[in-house]
Amino acid sequence: MSALKTPALAAAEAPRVPVRRGACPSLAAPMATGDGLLVRLRPQAPGLSPAGWMTMAGLARRTGNGLLEVTARGNLQIRGLTAESAAPLAEGLQAAGIETRTGTAIEVPPLSGLDPSETADATELAEAIRQGIAGHVPQLALAPKLAITVNGGGCFNLSTASADIRLDAVKAEGGVLWRLALAGDAGSAKPVALLPEEAAAARVMELLRALSQRGGHARGRDIAPDIEGSGDGAGPEAGLPAPVRPAGVIRSGALLVLALRLAYGRIHADELEALMAGLQRLGATEIRLAPDHALLVLGLTEETVEAAAALAGAQGLITSPSDPAHFISACPGTGFCAAARINTRQLAECLISAASAAEPGVLDGSCRVHVSGCSKGCAHPLAAALTVTGTEQGAAIVLGGRADSRPDLQLSPQRLETVLPRLQRGIELNRQPGQTAQHVLGASGAAILAMAGAERA
Numbered sequence: 441m442s443a444l445k446t447p448a449l450a451a452a453e454a455p456r457v458p459v460r461r462g463a464c465p466s467l468a469a470p471m472a473t474g475d476g477l478l479v480r481l482r483p484q485a486p487g488l489s490p491a492g493w494m495t496m497a498g499l500a501r502r503t504g505n506g507l508l509e510v511t512a513r514g515n516l517q518i519r520g521l522t523a524e525s526a527a528p529l530a531e532g533l534q535a536a537g538i539e540t541r542t543g544t545a546i547e548v549p550p551l552s553g554l555d556p557s558e559t560a561d562a563t564e565l566a567e568a569i570r571q572g573i574a575g576h577v578p579q580l581a582l583a584p585k586l587a588i589t590v591n592g593g594g595c596f597n598l599s600t601a602s603a604d605i606r607l608d609a610v611k612a613e614g615g616v617l618w619r620l621a622l623a624g625d626a627g628s629a630k631p632v633a634l635l636p637e638e639a640a641a642a643r644v645m646e647l648l649r650a651l652s653q654r655g656g657h658a659r660g661r662d663i664a665p666d667i668e669g670s671g672d673g674a675g676p677e678a679g680l681p682a683p684v685r686p687a688g689v690i691r692s693g694a695l696l697v698l699a700l701r702l703a704y705g706r707i708h709a710d711e712l713e714a715l716m717a718g719l720q721r722l723g724a725t726e727i728r729l730a731p732d733h734a735l736l737v738l739g740l741t742e743e744t745v746e747a748a749a750a751l752a753g754a755q756g757l758i759t760s761p762s763d764p765a766h767f768i769s770a771c772p773g774t775g776f777c778a779a780a781r782i783n784t785r786q787l788a789e790c791l792i793s794a795a796s797a798a799e800p801g802v803l804d805g806s807c808r809v810h811v812s813g814c815s816k817g818c819a820h821p822l823a824a825a826l827t828v829t830g831t832e833q834g835a836a837i838v839l840g841g842r843a844d845s846r847p848d849l850q851l852s853p854q855r856l857e858t859v860l861p862r863l864q865r866g867i868e869l870n871r872q873p874g875q876t877a878q879h880v881l882g883a884s885g886a887a888i889l890a891m892a893g894a895e896r897a
């Protein structure tokens with residue numbers, strides 16, 4: 441993987457913007473982070489042309505610190521803006537004809553309408569819900585982080601994405617029905633009803649009104665106990681397939697897609713520009729954002745797709761579903777974020793170099809590893825099997841917790857490059873046949889960590 445270019449830190453001149461809990465950073469209301477302001481964008485069009493992405497890269501460099509991210513839910517983020525540069529970013533997007541959505545997030549699978557393996561095209565139903573919200577009188581008061589998922593299925597289906605309100609397409613006798621459910625992923629959400637498409641948007645609007653009546657902060661889980669569930673076959677569909685890991689060449693019927701996962705969820709504008717220029721030369725017509733920090737390239741042919749994958753690999757993108765970097769979340773770290781106390785990317789690479797296909801250590805795909813520049817934990821706000829965090833005292837390692845959890849081991853940042861490979865080795869030494877790293881850490885993580893962290897003569 442190529443190294444990211446280090447931009448000038450914007451944090452020193454970052455304005456004081458209050459941290460808004462429970463809100464999403466938008467163009468109108470960016471969020472303060474350790475490297476300036478962060479803006480999250482949801483382009484209206486399902487994808488942009490390579491030229492559109494080059495424009496986006498130029499804007500990220502001109503108005504931010506050059507770092508772009510694709511989030512776990514497939515949103516685009518531009519980092520390192522200042523109070524003065526947020527407006528030029530909005531103007532630049534408008535001038536380029538890139539319109540973005542605001543308001544309640546309504547997610548559909550990224551290949552909706554194109555994927556021959558999807559159960560139903562979710563696009564129209566999602567649009568009907570959008571229009572229902574936009575035209576509702578009086579205006580609905582909905583929680584800023586409320587998520588509605590309309591999951592038509594297919595390769596990159598949204599079965600594992602959690603949502604406040606979800607509609608999952610299910611095959612039924614004579615066609616397709618939509619399973620309406622509350623608060624969870626396709627397997628865990630509370631079933632409400634099994635509906636034909638023409639009735640689905642209206643039922644979603646009923647639930648949104650119930651949320652709105654609770655005062656603008658209510659989430660799906662808050663109303664789930666009061667909503668009567670349906671017993672008419674609306675339970676979780678057995679064997680709902682998980683989405684394909686977005687890395688490499690994906691074929692679905694006649695559709696050919698190159699899926700590229702951004703290493704640690706981010707890319708520098710220079711790399712993005714070089715990637716898009718190369719993809720354009722190879723005939724790519726459209727690149728879509730996708731969940732799990734990915735881009736999906738359309739328009740390639742059997743003759744050009746391998747060259748495009750090689751080009752993306754050279755720019756540091758992940759093109760193999762077995763790449764161990766899939767299992768590490770890392771924030772930008774030192775050199776990019778003023779709050780960072782450790783070089784997150786270097787430490788992630790240190791863990792990867794201590795892994796092999798035969799002995800992957802913690803990177804066997806059974807669990808998540810999080811490397812965080814500070815206790816804020818931007819890259820993975822949840823608990824991870826192994827978290828490495830920069831702290832005021834130096835660095836910390838947490839087993840089964842978050843970046844701000846009580847450390848299981850405190851050490852200097854310099855020692856991490858010795859301790860992490862030892863930890864990898866310790867996991868392999870303790871692994872019984874058939875055991876995953878998750879098992880090993882659960883059973884003997886504390887002892888392995890103590891051994892790895894012991895000062896040796």
Ligand code: SF4
Nearest residue numbers: 474771777813814818
């Ligand atoms: S977690 Fe990382 S990106 Fe977020 S504030 Fe801390 S160092 Fe910066």
